[in-house]
Amino acid sequence: MSNLEPKTKPDGGESASTAGFGRTDPRRFMAVASKPHAQLAGEMADEIKAVVYAYEQRIPLALAIGVLRIVEKEILDAA
Numbered sequence: 863m864s865n866l867e868p869k870t871k872p873d874g875g876e877s878a879s880t881a882g883f884g885r886t887d888p889r890r891f892m893a894v895a896s897k898p899h900a901q902l903a904g905e906m907a908d909e910i911k912a913v914v915y916a917y918e919q920r921i922p923l924a925l926a927i928g929v930l931r932i933v934e935k936e937i938l939d940a941a
Contacts, residue, residue: 886911 886907914926 886904910930914930917926
């Protein structure tokens with residue numbers, strides 16, 4: 863069983879944007895964001911997870927996380 867194995871939503875369904883894994887709960891972002899921003903952050907997290915899961919069978923989880931950290935640093939350095 864892969865560490866990147868998709869999870870289904872609690873209702874067992876899937877949508878195109880979640881591609882077979884659980885959606886991010888926008889409430890996780892509400893401490894620093896208003897409700898609309900929290901919802902956008904949740905959508906962004908779902909899209910990022912979709913990209914990571916797209917590479918599930920081609921790269922190890924550690925490499926996928928490493929790529930995310932490199933991109934995070936590049937974005938912060940550019941800000």
